[in-house]
Amino acid sequence: MRVARFKTPFEVDIEEVPKPKPGPNEVLIRVMACAICASDAEIIRGGNPNPGHEIAGVVEEVGEGVKRVKAGDRVTIYWKLGCGECPYCRAGFDVHCERPRYLAWNGYGEYVVAHEEACLPLPEGVDFIEGSLLTDTLGTPYAAVMSARVSGERVAVWGCGPLGLMCVQLCLELGARDVIAVDPISSRREMALKLGASLAVDPTAENPVEALRKFAPPLGPRVAICATRSDDAGRAAMNGVPPEGRVVYIAGQPGELDRHRWAYRIHYFKRTDYESVAELASRRGVRLKELVSHTYPLERVREAFEMRFRNPHKSLKVVVLPHEGC
Structure with missing residues (x-):
C-alpha cells in the first residue's frame, strides 16, 4: 500500500x-x-x-x-x-x-x-x-453552537475558515436571528454571505466591534463564536458582546478573559452528539x-x-x- x-x-x-x-x-x-x-x-x-x-x-x-x-x-x-x-x-x-x-x-x-x-x-x-x-468540520462547530445557545439571538462569527463557515450555517439552522461574519479575506466573507450571513465585516477596513454595535445597537450581538486562533480576534470577540454576553472559542482563546462575560472553549464534540450531526448531514441541513x-x-x-x-x-x-x- x-x-x-x-x-x-x-x-x-x-x-x-x-x-x-x-x-x-x-x-x-x-x-x-x-x-x-x-x-x-x-x-x-x-x-x-x-x-x-x-x-x-x-x-x-x-x-x-x-x-x-x-x-x-x-x-x-x-x-x-x-x-x-x-x-x-x-x-x-x-x-x-x-x-x-x-x-x-x-x-x-x-x-x-x-x-x-x-x-x-x-x-x-x-x-x-x-x-x-463530519467529525472535526461539522461535529466540533455543532458542539460550539449548541454551547452558545443561539436560538433567537444575533450571533457574531469571528473567522470564516471551514469551522467558522460551518458555524454560520449551524447558527441559522438552529434558530439564530442573524449572523454577522468577521474575516479579513474577501473570498471567505463572500462565502459567509452566500451561506446566509446578514453582514460580513472586514476587520482590516473598519473597527469590527463598532461595526457589530451599529448592526446590533447599542452593545453588539449577545453571542459570539470565535473560530480563529488570532489573539486579536479572540479579544475582539470578547469585547464585541455586551456584559453577560456569551463567547465560545473553537480554535483557541486569548490569555485574558472578562469576568463579566461568559466564555467557553470547545476543541471537539461528544461522541453522543454524532447522531444529531449525522442527521444534519443526511437531511442537508448544512452544505x-x-x-x-x-x-x-x-x-x-x-x-x-x-x-x-x-x-x-x-x-x-x-x-x-x-x-x-x-
Missing part, C-alpha cells in the same frame, strides 16, 4: 509499505478521503510523520472480537476517546479526558487500522468527501460540499498541504483522496 511520510508539512515522500493487519477489536479501513486539519502541520512539526485523522472510508477487514462494524460498512472516524476513569470521564465530560486514547492516524495512506470504537457510520446519501468533514475548495489524489499530497497552509486566500477545506471513486 502507498502512504505519505512527512518530514515537514511541505516535505513528504510516498512510500510503499505492507498493508497492516487489524488486531483484536481493530478494523482495517480502506481510506477513501482524508480532509486536512489545521492541526496536521503542528502534528508533523511535533515529530509525527503520519498525520491524518479526518478520515472516511470502507471497513475492509475486522479483527478478532469486533462487534460494532462489519466488512463493507462505510464509516468515518471519531479519533479521540476518553479513558473512562478520570474525573472528567466519570462526570460525563469524556471529551475533556485527562488521558485520552487516540484511535486512528495515518489517513494520508491507502489503508489505516483503527479501533472499532472509533468507527461511526456514514449516513445514507453522504459521500466520502462529505464524510471526512458540506460548499466548504470543500480542493481535492487531490494521494500522489499530490504535498500540493494539497501547500494549498491548505500557504494559500488561505484560495482555499477552504482541502481533501486528499487515496483511492478513486469518491
Whole structure:
C-alpha cells in the first residue's frame, strides 16, 4: 500500500509499505478521503510523520472480537476517546479526558487500522468527501453552537475558515436571528454571505466591534463564536458582546478573559452528539460540499498541504483522496 511520510508539512515522500493487519477489536479501513486539519502541520512539526485523522472510508477487514462494524460498512472516524476513569470521564465530560486514547492516524495512506470504537457510520446519501468533514468540520462547530445557545439571538462569527463557515450555517439552522461574519479575506466573507450571513465585516477596513454595535445597537450581538486562533480576534470577540454576553472559542482563546462575560472553549464534540450531526448531514441541513475548495489524489499530497497552509486566500477545506471513486 502507498502512504505519505512527512518530514515537514511541505516535505513528504510516498512510500510503499505492507498493508497492516487489524488486531483484536481493530478494523482495517480502506481510506477513501482524508480532509486536512489545521492541526496536521503542528502534528508533523511535533515529530509525527503520519498525520491524518479526518478520515472516511470502507471497513475492509475486522479483527478478532469486533462487534460494532462489519466488512463493507462505510464509516468515518471519531479519533479521540476518553479513558473512562478520570474525573472528567466519570462526570460525563469524556471529551475533556485527562488521558485520552487516540484511535486512528495515518489517513494520508491507502489503508489505516483503527479501533472499532472509533468507527461511526456514514449516513445514507453522504459521500466520502462529505464524510471526512463530519467529525472535526461539522461535529466540533455543532458542539460550539449548541454551547452558545443561539436560538433567537444575533450571533457574531469571528473567522470564516471551514469551522467558522460551518458555524454560520449551524447558527441559522438552529434558530439564530442573524449572523454577522468577521474575516479579513474577501473570498471567505463572500462565502459567509452566500451561506446566509446578514453582514460580513472586514476587520482590516473598519473597527469590527463598532461595526457589530451599529448592526446590533447599542452593545453588539449577545453571542459570539470565535473560530480563529488570532489573539486579536479572540479579544475582539470578547469585547464585541455586551456584559453577560456569551463567547465560545473553537480554535483557541486569548490569555485574558472578562469576568463579566461568559466564555467557553470547545476543541471537539461528544461522541453522543454524532447522531444529531449525522442527521444534519443526511437531511442537508448544512452544505458540506460548499466548504470543500480542493481535492487531490494521494500522489499530490504535498500540493494539497501547500494549498491548505500557504494559500488561505484560495482555499477552504482541502481533501486528499487515496483511492478513486469518491
